[in-house]
Amino acid sequence: xxxxxxxxxxxxxxxxxxxxxxxxxxxxxxxxxxxxxxxxxxxxxxxxxxxxxxxxxxxxxxxxxxxxxxxxxxxxxxxxxxxxxxxxxxxxxxxxxxxxxxxxxxxxxxxxxxxxxxxxxxxxxxxxxxxxxxxxxxxxxxxxxxxxxxxxxxxxxxxxxxxxxxxxxxxxxxxxxxxxxxxxxxxxxxxxxxxxxxxxxxxxxxxxxxxxxxxxxxxxxxxxxxxxxxxxxxxxxxxxxxxxxxxxxxxxxxxxxxxxxxxxxxxxxxxxxxxxxxxxxxxxxxxxxxxxxxxxxxxxxxxxxxxxxxxxxxxxxxxxxxxxxxxxxxxxxxxx
Amino acid sequence: xxxxxxxxxxxxxxxxxxxxxxxxxxxxxxxxxxxxxxxxxxxxxxxxxxxxxxxxxxxxxxxxxxxxxxxxxxxxxxxxxxxxxxxxxxxxxxxxxxxxxxxxxxxxxxxxxxxxxxxxxxxxxxxxxxxxxxxxxxxxxxxxxxxxxxxxxxxxxxxxxxxxxxxxxxxxxxxxxxxxxxxxxxxxxxxxxxxxxxxxxxxxxxxxxxxxxxxxxxxxxxxxxxxxxxxxxxxxxxxxxxxxxxxxxxxxxxxxxxxxxxxxxxxxxxxxxxxxxxxxxxxxxxxxxxxxxxxxxxxxxxxxxxxxxxxxxxxxxxxxxxxxxxxxxxxxxxxx
DNA sequence: CGGCGATATGACATCGCTGTCATATGCTGA
DNA sequence: TCAGCATATGACAGCGATGTCATATCGCCG
Numbered sequence: 001x002x003x004x005x006x007x008x009x010x011x012x013x014x015x016x017x018x019x020x021x022x023x024x025x026x027x028x029x030x031x032x033x034x035x036x037x038x039x040x041x042x043x044x045x046x047x048x049x050x051x052x053x054x055x056x057x058x059x060x061x062x063x064x065x066x067x068x069x070x071x072x073x074x075x076x077x078x079x080x081x082x083x084x085x086x087x088x089x090x091x092x093x094x095x096x097x098x099x100x101x102x103x104x105x106x107x108x109x110x111x112x113x114x115x116x117x118x119x120x121x122x123x124x125x126x127x128x129x130x131x132x133x134x135x136x137x138x139x140x141x142x143x144x145x146x147x148x149x150x151x152x153x154x155x156x157x158x159x160x161x162x163x164x165x166x167x168x169x170x171x172x173x174x175x176x177x178x179x180x181x182x183x184x185x186x187x188x189x190x191x192x193x194x195x196x197x198x199x200x201x202x203x204x205x206x207x208x209x210x211x212x213x214x215x216x217x218x219x220x221x222x223x224x225x226x227x228x229x230x231x232x233x234x235x236x237x238x239x240x241x242x243x244x245x246x247x248x249x250x251x252x253x254x255x256x257x258x259x260x261x262x263x264x265x266x267x268x269x270x271x272x273x274x275x276x277x278x279x280x281x282x283x284x285x286x287x288x289x290x291x292x293x294x295x296x297x298x299x300x301x302x303x304x305x306x307x308x309x310x311x312x313x314x315x316x317x318x319x320x321x322x323x324x325x326x327x328x329x330x331x332x333x334x335x336x
Numbered sequence: 337x338x339x340x341x342x343x344x345x346x347x348x349x350x351x352x353x354x355x356x357x358x359x360x361x362x363x364x365x366x367x368x369x370x371x372x373x374x375x376x377x378x379x380x381x382x383x384x385x386x387x388x389x390x391x392x393x394x395x396x397x398x399x400x401x402x403x404x405x406x407x408x409x410x411x412x413x414x415x416x417x418x419x420x421x422x423x424x425x426x427x428x429x430x431x432x433x434x435x436x437x438x439x440x441x442x443x444x445x446x447x448x449x450x451x452x453x454x455x456x457x458x459x460x461x462x463x464x465x466x467x468x469x470x471x472x473x474x475x476x477x478x479x480x481x482x483x484x485x486x487x488x489x490x491x492x493x494x495x496x497x498x499x500x501x502x503x504x505x506x507x508x509x510x511x512x513x514x515x516x517x518x519x520x521x522x523x524x525x526x527x528x529x530x531x532x533x534x535x536x537x538x539x540x541x542x543x544x545x546x547x548x549x550x551x552x553x554x555x556x557x558x559x560x561x562x563x564x565x566x567x568x569x570x571x572x573x574x575x576x577x578x579x580x581x582x583x584x585x586x587x588x589x590x591x592x593x594x595x596x597x598x599x600x601x602x603x604x605x606x607x608x609x610x611x612x613x614x615x616x617x618x619x620x621x622x623x624x625x626x627x628x629x630x631x632x633x634x635x636x637x638x639x640x641x642x643x644x645x646x647x648x649x650x651x652x653x654x655x656x657x658x659x660x661x662x663x664x665x666x667x668x669x670x671x672x
Numbered sequence: 673c674g675g676c677g678a679t680a681t682g683a684c685a686t687c688g689c690t691g692t693c694a695t696a697t698g699c700t701g702a
Numbered sequence: 703t704c705a706g707c708a709t710a711t712g713a714c715a716g717c718g719a720t721g722t723c724a725t726a727t728c729g730c731c732g
């Protein structure tokens with residue numbers, strides 16, 4: 001009995017079900033657990049008793065006795081309200097629920113310390129596997145989870161210094177697509193308002209743009225503005241860029257937050273610069289913004305599947321899946 | 337030992353920590369549990385031993401022994417990718433994490449059966465409290481959870497036939513604000529593309545609009561289009577409305593999905609109708625869409641607090657909090 | 673018809689931890 | 703000096719389920 005009577009009705013236990021069905025504890029456990037070697041008759045009477053008592057298995061006891069882990073999967077992201085992350089969460093949930101698993105979400109706020117905290121917290125809660133969009137630059141810490149038998153899958157950002165499964169977009173090609181598209185449209189002054197400079201996604205996209213632009217006559221290195229990750233900082237960068245003597249004719253937004261900031265800032269302009277973004281948030285179509293993006297849902301689905309696959313076979317080689325990105329050209333980069 | 341050796345290192349147990357620290361099991365438990373009556377010296381040696389062994393308490397065992405419930409709070413919504421829900425999730429998480437609690441999310445897909453399934457599932461997982469944006473019309477089923485001592489808080493949609501805490505927006509006033517705003521702007525043919533017809537939010541908003549419009553000379557009842565909840569159906573309604581002999585001069589969108597559909601459909605129009613929506617998604621500002629909305633974050637915060645408060649005192653009267661909505665006028669309803 | 677494998681059931685220990693109660697020690701104040 | 707209390711620690715019994723092993727029953731084959 002706990003300290004205070006919370007007014008909670010005591011939950012029926014398996015023993016009560018067994019008693020009511022007139023069988024032993026273990027037999028009741030078998031029936032409810034769907035094990036074999038239970039006669040039809042017994043099965044029915046146990047199920048009936050359970051239904052009558054409105055019995056629900058005590059997960060804590062069950063987990064403890066069986067030594068299993070909870071059927072839940074943890075997802076660590078930086079910010080739920082970012083549509084990129086929520087789409088990811090949805091995709092993961094869709095994939096695991098049919099398997100009887102359950103999604104616990106945790107928020108790192110894009111902070112490495114916070115991320116480590118929540119990762120350990122998830123482990124502590126017997127989470128079976130963890131999917132992470134990591135804000136860390138080095139992932140050796142995650143070895144702790146792996147050592148405890150908890151598979152870790154890296155999404156969107158690959159694992160550094162750790163053997164683990166990962167799914168990422170082909171950001172380098174994405175960067176090339178963006179650069180080539182803008183070059184084709186005649187732009188020669190191209191600004192890139194990037195994401196956090198340490199982000200692998202950012203660096204890959206940057207490298208991809210370099211692949212194309214560095215061999216061209218376009219100006220862009222001096223128009224590079226890393227370290228924006230939210231609407232406000234993005235807007236500040238846009239203002240600064242547009243105030244230049246020779247302002248960019250095209251702006252590349254490093255993620256959907258930055259893109260929103262850019263769009264807000266140029267909304268009222270007479271002759272706005274061309275704009276293209278990474279990610280394809282739902283509102284991009286209405287605004288007619290061109291983007292280079294991959295399918296977030298696929299990213300989530302694959303991540304979930306990798307986690308499940310590793311749960312089933314821990315000896316498999318770590319797998320790195322790359323999901324393609326494609327260009328969706330809309331009004332914002334149309335020829336004028 | 338479980339069936340297969342998963343390659344997982346066996347987690348150290350409290351007994352090992354105690355042995356290493358040279359104290360009894362219970363003392364180690366005290367030290368790690370932050371109980372009183374532990375000397376400085378013992379505390380240190382236990383903590384050191386735990387650190388050395390990389391000990392993490394087995395949550396299942398702990399919960400079982402203490403009879404407590406997991407420190408996790410379940411949130412049931414209809415669709416994570418809807419920014420309304422993800423903002424809610426974020427707000428709830430922000431509110432409970434400092435309290436050491438943890439958020440489990442579940443998706444009802446706006447289906448009553450699915451909702452019941454996930455609610456029971458959450459209960460089964462020892463969830464401490466449940467916050468729900470319910471897709472049910474009758475909430476008696478939730479009495480099961482309450483009977484098990486699991487507080488249930490209803491968000492955005494009030495509880496029907498059940499005594500429970502709830503937080504909702506003042507949708508009726510919201511409806512009035514919308515109607516009055518449009519009347520003031522000179523509109524007399526007002527279409528309302530609503531949400532699911534059974535939704536309390538929809539009905540309240542409708543009632544509010546009626547409060548204002550029914551006494552006016554405006555046409556609107558025949559321009560009412562309930563039962564849209566997604567972009568596609570909203571667009572269909574817009575097309576149909578605009579094809580009328582006397583099309584509406586203003587369109588009211590029942591939620592952010594519908595609003596997006598409306599905006600997509602009228603994006604290319606020469607002389608688009610005025611538009612106003614309920615909810616204030618992040619993109620509304622860029623698009624210059626007027627809206628009537630309340631603070632989702634506040635809704636989430638309050639819901640979390642109500643849940644926590646009831647956890648602390650189950651005898652309190654069920655509380656119904658109403659959060660105000662306000663009008664944010666933007667270009668889409670500007671005088672022309 | 674004896675014996676063996678498949679089926680069905682139960683007794684009991686056990687998972688890792690916390691609550692309860694007993695015990696030991698050190699101070700304080702009368 | 704000693705009762706009386708706060709402090710510190712440990713022994714032990716569970717929490718509610720499942721795993722293991724023993725046992726019982728039955729049908730079927732040789």
